[in-house]
Amino acid sequence: MTIPLFEAYPALEKQLPWMHLGNWPTPVQKLSNLGKAIGHENLWIKRDDLSSDIYGGNKVRKLEFIIPDALRKKKKYMITVGGIGTNSGLSTTIHCGRAGIKTVLLLVPQPITQNVQENLLLDQYFGAEINVFHGQPEAYLRVAWVLLTHPNFYLLWAGGTSPFSTISYVNAVLELKRQIDGGLLPAPKYIFSAVGSMGTTAGLIVGARLAGLKSHNVGVKVSMDSYSNFKGTVSLANKTARLMRKLDPSVPEMKFTAADFDLELNYYGGEYGRVTPEGKAAVDLMKETEGIKLETTYTGKTLAAMLDFVKNNRSLNGAPVLFWNTHNSVDYSETIKRCGGLKTLPECAQWVFKENLIPYLK
Template structure:
């Protein structure tokens, strides 16, 4: 049973859930990377190993979202992303496993090797894919398509927002906060002072923030912005935090009523690169360094930029004695 359900059985009774992943994901001590910077306290939480058929951070969210789709009798799910979206691919992979059809609305992004791979895998898994230049171009055709599906099938597809980062999806990472607490108690990692995580659609960082607070850890979440500021900003972070917490409390009033102060929303802005999925020199240097030192694969859109922010922090800000945890959200399953 997942930790949040063990702690709060009412949530198990009232939340839709389907097991998709392999949890808890392992903790790894980054000894070789630490030697580069004179730190003995660098660790990695490997959510890349979250599933047997496909890993990464989306699986935790999809356990609740696809669970809800099944609970509501859906036959088809529809989601959104950019052309190389890991979220759209993960949704397709696990929807197929559950016998659900998957539709992906994809927007243009800079090309990279993983874009072609993700598209091919989505096609292999039977996804219905629609490509558009931008949100404006997608709006009317997507609306018409939804209406046609409603007329033909008698109901709309179950809609999953970008990144799966709704209040329901974010609960997957609230649970992850409790999972980390269990690993701290078991002595697998010291209680982290900071956790570095990518900030795109924000569900991962928001859920972790709630989960760590509710579990009684003092760990600070450092969110590294990897998407346009209109999608990833402090105001939206707080709003998703409040909505996610409100959903949980509506299901179990005994859950801790955690709060977040303005100064606790720690968003690093300097590693984005000006455009979603545009690789940066710092980010790719971080990708190469982790591959060389620890044999762990990152990528240039999310995790490379997040690791670059961590390296910048350790190298330049005198925190070598702090326990720093890098939350790896990139799929490690070939």
């Protein structure tokens, strides 16, 4: 199996580690019911939630590059920092575990939701080492100490983001372009994606240029300024493009500026992981109309921004708009019922269950 990026740039395949983890291409589909509900019948979704039968979502694409890089460097452990309910940490734990690499999670507090509690139980079930800190400085001090003293650890930046892993989302747009060329969807005028650690969206920006798509990328800020900001996203897009060209000079020179991207700031809600009424309403509407499950930290806020944009933007004139779904949709509720619950967690994480928010565990 190869990927559209390597078919277009064979020299990159020789330069970049890559392993097949996911189900490609991920499906695209028209959101007909949701479109009817909001009065814009040209809404589409790219279903990266179905990127793996094991655990889907956006990290699968990144891990297809990261895991073989870690294996090549003979690393035995992944170490990563994230919110206590991190999807990225769980995805890393599951996929790296299957490749024989254990994940060490350095977690910091965030608002507690059902999804946060479920992820934490699954982290433990799938063998992550869970450590909880008061805040990021403390967690990053630990990272520095571990990396200095343990050469067999691989550092995964929060969200798995680096120019190297961002290449995976450049490939994702080449994949989308083939689906457009094959008549599966019209070329979107706008593409909406969540901006957590910026890797997904930066990759989409580079990919759109490389694929010759005229689509405009709109990122929705869902994390704190240090992770999720306008300048950083454009800069990461430029670094990714430079890295690709360095590895393969046949990749065209690309320069990205403020004109290539919009960052929607108004749906963040002031705190990473905070449930906002409009984010929750968007999650509920997607479930009711299309039966697709989102969550409130990333994809709910992103969909809320997209729906308001579509409703308030008359000049759209029925143009196609694409929602890039980055959340896993493999259902783990049966595993969670069996996994032993709160008592399996280390003491440092037990406070997360002061109140049980998982209805099927009550």
